[in-house]
Amino acid sequence: MKRLLRILSRPNGLIGGLMLGFVLLIAATGAVYTPYDPTGQDYLARFEGASATHLLGTDMFGRDLLSRLLAGAGVSVTVSFLTVLVAVTGGVIIGAFCGYWRGWFDRIVMMVIEALMAFPGILLALALMVAIGPNKYGVVLALALAYLPSVTRLVRGTVLSLREKEYVEASVALGNSTFYTLIRHVLPNSLGPLIVLSTTMFGWVLLAESSLSFLGLGVPPPAPTWGNMLAEARGYLMRFPWLGILPGLCISFALLGVNLFGDALRDELDPRNN
Amino acid sequence: MWSYILKRLLTAIPTIFLVLLIVFTLIRLIPGDPAELMLYELDDPAVVQQMREELGLDKPIPVQFFIWLGNLATGDLGVSIRTQEPVLPALLERFSVTATLVFLAVSMAVMIAVPAGMIAASKQNSRTDFAIVLVAILKLSLPSFWVGLMLLLFFGVYLQWLPTVGYVELSTDFGLGVLYLIMPVISLALTEIAVLTRMMRSGTLEVLRLEYVTHARAKGLSEAAVLSRHVFKNAFAPALTMLGLVMASLLGGAAVTETVFSLPGIGKLVVDSIYARDYPMLQGALLLIAGVYVVVNLLVDLLYGFFDPRVTLK
Numbered sequence: 001m002k003r004l005l006r007i008l009s010r011p012n013g014l015i016g017g018l019m020l021g022f023v024l025l026i027a028a029t030g031a032v033y034t035p036y037d038p039t040g041q042d043y044l045a046r047f048e049g050a051s052a053t054h055l056l057g058t059d060m061f062g063r064d065l066l067s068r069l070l071a072g073a074g075v076s077v078t079v080s081f082l083t084v085l086v087a088v089t090g091g092v093i094i095g096a097f098c099g100y101w102r103g104w105f106d107r108i109v110m111m112v113i114e115a116l117m118a119f120p121g122i123l124l125a126l127a128l129m130v131a132i133g134p135n136k137y138g139v140v141l142a143l144a145l146a147y148l149p150s151v152t153r154l155v156r157g158t159v160l161s162l163r164e165k166e167y168v169e170a171s172v173a174l175g176n177s178t179f180y181t182l183i184r185h186v187l188p189n190s191l192g193p194l195i196v197l198s199t200t201m202f203g204w205v206l207l208a209e210s211s212l213s214f215l216g217l218g219v220p221p222p223a224p225t226w227g228n229m230l231a232e233a234r235g236y237l238m239r240f241p242w243l244g245i246l247p248g249l250c251i252s253f254a255l256l257g258v259n260l261f262g263d264a265l266r267d268e269l270d271p272r273n274n
Numbered sequence: 275m276w277s278y279i280l281k282r283l284l285t286a287i288p289t290i291f292l293v294l295l296i297v298f299t300l301i302r303l304i305p306g307d308p309a310e311l312m313l314y315e316l317d318d319p320a321v322v323q324q325m326r327e328e329l330g331l332d333k334p335i336p337v338q339f340f341i342w343l344g345n346l347a348t349g350d351l352g353v354s355i356r357t358q359e360p361v362l363p364a365l366l367e368r369f370s371v372t373a374t375l376v377f378l379a380v381s382m383a384v385m386i387a388v389p390a391g392m393i394a395a396s397k398q399n400s401r402t403d404f405a406i407v408l409v410a411i412l413k414l415s416l417p418s419f420w421v422g423l424m425l426l427l428f429f430g431v432y433l434q435w436l437p438t439v440g441y442v443e444l445s446t447d448f449g450l451g452v453l454y455l456i457m458p459v460i461s462l463a464l465t466e467i468a469v470l471t472r473m474m475r476s477g478t479l480e481v482l483r484l485e486y487v488t489h490a491r492a493k494g495l496s497e498a499a500v501l502s503r504h505v506f507k508n509a510f511a512p513a514l515t516m517l518g519l520v521m522a523s524l525l526g527g528a529a530v531t532e533t534v535f536s537l538p539g540i541g542k543l544v545v546d547s548i549y550a551r552d553y554p555m556l557q558g559a560l561l562l563i564a565g566v567y568v569v570v571n572l573l574v575d576l577l578y579g580f581f582d583p584r585v586t587l588k
Contacts, residue, residue, distance in 0.1 A: 115292035118564040120523040122530070123544055130548050131303045207417055211530045214419050215545055230420065237423060238431050248420035255415035263411070 007264045016260025023254045027077035030070030038063065038071035039222040059229075059243055060236055069250060072224040076254075079139055079219060080205040084198050086144035091151025092187070092194070098152070099159025100182055110156075113149045121146040122211055129217040136219050139212065143205055154197055158190035192269040199265055203258035210251055226251045279572065286568040293564040294557070298339050301548075301556055307331055329355065331553075342557065351561075352554035356547065361558040365540070369525075369562060371441060372532070372539035376524045378459045380517065383466035390467075391474025392501055392509065395482060406471065413468035422461035422534040429457060439536040458535045462528060466520055473516050477509035484508075511582040518574030522567040 007013040041061040048058040056065040098106040116124065128142035162168060163186065171181040210227025212218035214234075219225045221232065226247040233243035309325035326332045330341065345352060351361035394406040430438035437454055444451040481487065482505065490504045491497075529541030536542075540559055547556040 111288060111292060112296075114289050115296060115564075118289060118293050118567040119560070120529075120563070123541070123560075123563070126529075126545065127297075127300055127304075127548060131300060203415075210417055211419060214530055215533060230423075234423065237427055241427055244420075244423055244427075248417065248424070251417050251420065252415050255417075256412065259411050259415055 003268060007261075007268045010264045010267065012260045013264025013268075016257050016262070016264060019253065019257030020261050023073065023257055024077065026070060027073040030072070030074035031078075034064075034067035034070045036064035036067040038067040038224050056246065057242065059233070060240075065243070065246065068224040068229060069226070069246060072226045072229055072247065073250065073254075075136070075219060075223060075225045076206060076209060076227070076251075079136060079143075079209055079225065080202050082140045083143045083147070083205045083209075084201050086140060087147040087151050087201065088194065088198050090144065090148050092155050094148075095152040095155025096159050096182055096187060099156040100163055100178065100186070102160075106156075109152070113152055116146075116149045122208060125208060125212060126215065126217055129212060134217060134220040136223070139209060139219050143208055143212075146208070147201055147205065150201070151194075151197065154193060155190060158193060159186055162186050162189055196262065196266045196269055199258060199262040203255050203262065206251065206254060206258070226254075275576075279576070282572050282575070283568075286572075290561070290564055290568065294343075294561060295339070297557055297560045298342070299335065301551070301553060302335055302338075304548075304551060307551055346561075351558040354547075354552055354555045356550040356552040356555065361554050364555070365543075365558050365562055368538055368540045368543045368559075371443075371537055372525055372528055372541060374444065375455065375458055375462065375528060375531070375537065375539060376521060378455060379462040379524070380466060380521050382459060382463045383470050384517070386463075387467045387470035388474055388506075388510065388513075391471045391513075392478045392505065394471070394475045395478035395509075396497060396501055398479060403475075407475070410468045410471040410475075413464045414472075416464060418461050418465050419530045419534050421464055422457065422531055425457045425461055426534070441535075441537045454535075458531055458537060461534070462524065462531050466524075469516065469520065470513055473513040474509060477512050478505055481505050481509045507581050511578060514574055514578060514581060518570050522570040525563065525566050525570070 008017050041063055051057070056069065059065055059068065094109060098109050125142040125146040128145055129138055132138035132141060159182075168181060168185050171185050172178070176184070209218055209225060210230060213225055213227030214231045216231065218227050218231075221228055229247040230244055230251075233240070233247070237244045307326065309322050309329060309331060323332070330338060333341070342352070349362075351365070353360055354364060357364070390406050390410075394403045397403050426438055429436045436456055437450075440454060442451045442454050444455075478501075487500060487504060490500045495503075525540070528539060529545050531537070532539040532542040533545065540563070544556065544559050544563075546552075547559065
């Protein structure tokens, strides 16, 4: 709590935190309430400009843009959050295991990780998406697998250096089980860099989901995400530019919040920067 | 040094082998095979089966893998299922487009970000520093494909200053080729400028604290001379590693930018090949991308010694 206050006392932490809070609020709102049905089509009201009935106008199917942006925030944020959760959980388990026990298991896993890192993440996710099939959880799984290697490497590296520390040796000497030592002494001390990485990753995933959608393999329509709204708008941009400008601005706003907050977080938590 | 290079290339072989194995298995897990997709309209299982046999897809995956490896050893990457062209020349042609794009974008990023980062650091906490940091973080937050679309809309459609989509090779018509490349290069470079500016700033800040810099200043050198002659090389070393990673991932991952501007690059080729289940082309392309990743990282490590002579290659 004290730390959070310290982060928020930095200007970038405060502004980023407020922006991020706003995005989360919008996402939560979009999940429970939207002025119109975000997938409800109205062919008599296509491409309408901003008006009292449709505050931000309508899209090519006559769907209310504001409702879609709100609902899209919900889906985008949920997908990003779940992806980070899966990638971090998986990465921590594999990384801690590799770093603590080392040996042949570690060597094999690290070889696979190396190989996975030789692909650009977006292409890996793309291939996985085609294999899994287009749905919301497919996106989560594909992106989580694409980002798993970075988490694994970070955790393994930290655990490797921590396991030589005296307090870890002391815990083992006292007769504590390896599992207990790992959970009680090793992992809490690698939390700082992990939180920083997770925050940055949240931004990456948000961006990657929209890139995937743009290539036609993200969360499938009609469910709105900021990414697939942008992708759908592509064909109509010349005459109706706001259809592409608005979702792009939303993505940028969220990313800016994540980046500002992430910077403040890194300055506070990452010991290498102190 | 040669033995180091040889050693690095040899240790890369298992990695690449594994990459190939993953690629090979992964794309065969994708539902729908090329024979089915091509003969979709015929709806005749017998013909599809015959096609499968012709393409060698009826054999078990491990067998297919070793046949492919054997052909690879003789330099034969096969023929594209989608376009019937030999894979290797097609790959090289597409790769040259991406390489031009990435090379220009990274050069632009270095030319802008290195001075910007160093100036920001040398005037830490001033208004200039604040402005540079703010611009960098703004750029970092703009999705590159969105920037690409907005550039297209403004300079291509609204002002009509630049051609919108397509590609002309620089060797065919240099002037026109450059016009086609301006917007893709800018949209690709923006993120890299941001990342590199931040790296350069923090790297410079670290070096500026060192005693030899104080010494150089005490000798009466101008601040510009201190920065360019004494600080630059040491501050650039960590940024170089980053640059290598970024470049390697861009060479394979400029897919989105290439799609926005309809550039015939390798990223777009991968996307198209995934959709068409073009196994030979996809395998070749990913092999090339992984190979480039290994080579670029090797080059970076070799260059590292130049910027930071304390690093010795073993």
